[in-house]
Amino acid sequence: MKKRNITGALALGAAATMVLAGCSASSDDTSAEGGLDNGDQQDLTIAVFNGWDEGIAASELWKAILEEKGYSVELEYADVAPVYQGLSDDDYDVVLDTWLPITHADYIAEYGDEMVDLGAWNEEAKLTIAVNEDAPIDSLDELAENADLFDNRLVGIEPGSGLNRVTEEVVIPGYGLEDMDYLTSSTPAMLAELTAATEAGENIAVTLWSPHWAYDAFPIKNLEDPEGALGDVEGIHSFGGKSFESNFPTLAGWLTEFKMDSELLYSLENVMFNADEDIEDYSPIVEQWISENQEWVDSLTS
Incomplete structure (x- = not known):
């Protein structure tokens, strides 16, 4: 499995051209003022959480779609807290990976008045504690005595x-x-630990979430959560900064209607992340995936 240095990643979009919303791209559709003929600004900054693969996949997908339509898209990777601060200050335009009503609730309580909720594009998200598939326990209430x-x-x-x-x-x-050692560092570090334990045939317990490509890549299972400590299934929302709807009225509409189920998301994540080599530029992979799912992709901006 490939390891990625997410913190150092920075994807830069190239400016192309744009036509009215719902039409195909054309070289004559960027306005003289630097905006697009659909009423949106041309330059767009998408904030991406370090290590959150579903957000990386969705952001790379929309980057490819929007660049074909004339936007100049920049992906800026950051930790969770600075992203919400940046959205509230209009330092970022949008983030596609807000989990509600549980995971990111504290940030929405703090910054929500300065942002706009564009709705959930996936409603099958779940926080988990996962272990190797052949681990001798099946529930979190068995973990302490088998630590x-x-x-x-x-x-x-x-x-x-x-x-x-x-x-x-x-x-x-x-x-x-x-009494257990709870180790925190980064998602890539956790995945490296999971890889090493899997290859060595050792037991391991990790914090994880679904949807995540690790469920296809590793023989793992979720521990049951009889106390409901990890919460219920959540929705993955897009959140715009305080000026997003006025700066990007057409894109705001597209993202409000955006829906992607977990199976489709897994297929994109797998081609992006579940590879042996280190991939620094996802663009060719995403473009190939788009060509194989063209009808669905076209529907996102129709």
Whole structure:
């Protein structure tokens, strides 16, 4: 499995041309003022959470779609907290990876009045604690008494993530896991630990979420959560900055109508991330995937 340095990633879009919404691209459809004939500004900055693959995939997809329509798109990778601060200040235009009503609720409570909720594009999201498929336990309420079988470790992701907050504040005290070593670093580091344990045939417990391509790449299973500590199924929302709807009225409409089920998302994530080599430019992969799903992609801006 490929490892990625997400923090260092920066995808830059090239300016092309645009026609009225619902029409095909043309070289004569960028206005003299630098905007697009559909009423949107040409330059767009999409914030992308470090390590959140579903958000990376959705952002790369929309980058490719919008550049074909004349937008100049920049993807800026950052940790969760700075993204919401930046959206509220119009430093970013939009983020496509807000989980509600649980994971990112604190940030929406703090910054929500300065942002716009464009709705959920996937409603099958779930926070999980996953273990290797042949692990001798099936439920979180069995983990504490079997902690030694997992080297007394629970491997987490970014310290600033909502998943980390829920794990620290609800899961660990709720299931008596205080004596386990809870390791936080980054999603790539967690996946590296998962890879190493899988290859060695060892037990491992990690914080994870669905949808994620790891469920196709590794023999893993979710531990049951009888206490409901990880919450219910969530929606993945797009959130625009405070000026997004006025700066991008057409794109705001497209994103409001945007829907992508988990199976389709898995297929995009798998071709992007589940590869042996280190990939720095996803554009050719995404363009190939678009060509294989052209009718659905065209419907996003029809």
